Amino acid sequence: VSELVEYVADRWDDILVYLGEHVLMSVVPIVLALCFALPLGWWAARRPALTSFLLSMGGVAYSIPSIALFLLLPLVFGYQITSYMNIIVALTIYSTALLIRNVIDGLESVPEDVRLSATALGYGRLSRLLGVELPVSVPVIAAGLRVVTVTNVSMVSVGALIGLGGLGQLFMEGLQIDYMAPIIVGLVLSVVLALSLDGLIVLTQRWLTPWVSVRESR
Amino acid sequence: MSNSILAQFLAYVGDPETWTRQGGLLSRIGEHCIYTVLALGLAAVIALPVGLWIGHTNRGSFLALNIANGARALPTLGVLIFVALATTIGLGPTMVALVILGIPPILASTYAGIRNVDPDAVDAAIGMGMTGREVLWRVEVPIALPLVFSGLRAATLQIVSTATIAAVVALGGLGRPLLDGIAVRDYPQAMVAALLVAALAIAFDLFFAVLTRVAVSPGVGGRTVTRPQR
Numbered sequence: 001v002s003e004l005v006e007y008v009a010d011r012w013d014d015i016l017v018y019l020g021e022h023v024l025m026s027v028v029p030i031v032l033a034l035c036f037a038l039p040l041g042w043w044a045a046r047r048p049a050l051t052s053f054l055l056s057m058g059g060v061a062y063s064i065p066s067i068a069l070f071l072l073l074p075l076v077f078g079y080q081i082t083s084y085m086n087i088i089v090a091l092t093i094y095s096t097a098l099l100i101r102n103v104i105d106g107l108e109s110v111p112e113d114v115r116l117s118a119t120a121l122g123y124g125r126l127s128r129l130l131g132v133e134l135p136v137s138v139p140v141i142a143a144g145l146r147v148v149t150v151t152n153v154s155m156v157s158v159g160a161l162i163g164l165g166g167l168g169q170l171f172m173e174g175l176q177i178d179y180m181a182p183i184i185v186g187l188v189l190s191v192v193l194a195l196s197l198d199g200l201i202v203l204t205q206r207w208l209t210p211w212v213s214v215r216e217s218r
Numbered sequence: 219m220s221n222s223i224l225a226q227f228l229a230y231v232g233d234p235e236t237w238t239r240q241g242g243l244l245s246r247i248g249e250h251c252i253y254t255v256l257a258l259g260l261a262a263v264i265a266l267p268v269g270l271w272i273g274h275t276n277r278g279s280f281l282a283l284n285i286a287n288g289a290r291a292l293p294t295l296g297v298l299i300f301v302a303l304a305t306t307i308g309l310g311p312t313m314v315a316l317v318i319l320g321i322p323p324i325l326a327s328t329y330a331g332i333r334n335v336d337p338d339a340v341d342a343a344i345g346m347g348m349t350g351r352e353v354l355w356r357v358e359v360p361i362a363l364p365l366v367f368s369g370l371r372a373a374t375l376q377i378v379s380t381a382t383i384a385a386v387v388a389l390g391g392l393g394r395p396l397l398d399g400i401a402v403r404d405y406p407q408a409m410v411a412a413l414l415v416a417a418l419a420i421a422f423d424l425f426f427a428v429l430t431r432v433a434v435s436p437g438v439g440g441r442t443v444t445r446p447q448r
Contacts, residue, residue: 063423065379067396068412075409150291157293158383162400171299175386180303187296194291 007181015170019189022166025087025159026152027197032088033095033148040096041103042129051104058097066090066158087159094155095148102144106137139212142205146198153194157186167193227406236410243395243414250391250418253381257313258374261320265373266366269325273332273362274354282329286322294319294380302387312384319380320373327369331362363434371426378419392418 008015044050064072069090074081077089110133118132134141157168165172170186173179206212230236237243272279298315305311335358343357359366385393392415399408 059423060420063375063419064416065375065382065419067379067382067393068415068419071396071400071405071408071412072416081405147290150287154291154293157295160295161383161386161397165295168293168295171293171296172386174303175299178303180300183296183300183303187293187300190293190296191288191291195288198291 004181004184008185011182015185015189018166018169018186019193020166021084021164022153022156022168022190022193025084025156025164025166026091026149026193028088029091029095029152030145030149032092033099034145036092036096037099037103038134041100042107044100045104045107054100055104058100061093061097066094066155067161069093070159070162082163084164086162087156087164091152091155095152098148098151099141099144102141103137106140106144107133109140110136135209138205138209142201142208146201149197149201150194153190153197157190227409230406231410241390241394243392243410246390246392246394246411247414247418250378250381250393250415253313253316253384253389253391254374254377254418254422257316257320257377257381258370260313260317261373261377262324262370264317265321265324265369266328269328269366269369270332270354270359272325273329274350274358276333279329279333282325286326289318289322292319294376295383295386298380298383298387308387309389312381312387312389316377316380316384320377323372323376324366324369327365327372328362331365331369332358334365335361360435361438364430364438367426367430367433371423371430374422374426375419378415378422382415 040054044054070086071081073090073093074086077085079085114132114136115128118128123131157165157171159165160168160172167186167190170182174181174183174186235242268282271277272282294315297318298312301311301315301318305314332354339357339361340353343353348356381389381391382393382396385391385397392411394411396408396411396415399405399411
């Protein structure tokens, strides 16, 4: 344990940089994926053919291992393998693939009578989406967001194999010098980061859907 | 892709030696499949019974689910290197890491599948005089099968991709040419290996898609949890 404390004190600055990179490379894709998945999911909801097409595309994308994607994407998009963009684009693809399903499920879970009531109250298509359908689907979308967030945080580390990877670099460092301390620091920080971001989503969800707890306690 | 890289790529793929020599791509594909099947088998042997038992009795579910969810937050690369350094480098420790990563998805979906069985169906089965064991095997398991398979699918994907990374701790499989290619900047070799890993993952996924279609009773609905009808 004292070795661990010494290591952390010694490498504090580097660790902070890795942590910062890790946050950047895991959070940016989540935000981007939400920007893609919301309109795509809205477009596909209640269109079974389009839904099954998007979901099977997503399934294929999601089944490609991350290290393979990190190597193949630069060919398609023409950036350097070792650029941050590489990780961010790859994780955005995974996150979008996962989130679309939840957006579609969420929007389709809005009861028909709620949609009809909103229409009767004078909501247009867009205002009904923003004012009624999206808020009602927040719990389902947030559930997907939580899975995506936790998965992303653990996947960023794989980027260490191509010289990126935030906290993942601590793992490679530990492997190279056969030393446990950096690995333990990396594992702990990575799990703490994942759980904190997860908690943040849960809090945001509670704040956005105050009616859920009311209904459950009734 | 510049022309010279494309030319190198084609030359690499076109050379029969690339595939058939000792440690060539064909044997790497074989190794990768063996690691995957072995790790998946071990993970399933551990996670399926536990998931069924927890789902059936609803005992220990809180603990099991939290462990399963927490495990998702563990970075696979870190677990792999941790296990390798804590023990020795080689097949055994790597298998331990792969199995650890394969258990949570199988456990969580098996549990969820059993828990999501309509209680009316279970009551009806009990009413017909079935014993606990019969209820589990003849009612709960068949109804839970789509979710059980989706857990196995998720575990397989996790294992296929982590088996690639396992080459950092001196293992064969498709990660070998992939990481060696990165290390010596032989990108055509790394990319061919990456394409093969992706193809292998998709092939495993398709296998499970077909298996699900064949094995699940036509009376059991969609592959996801069905919402109660209003």
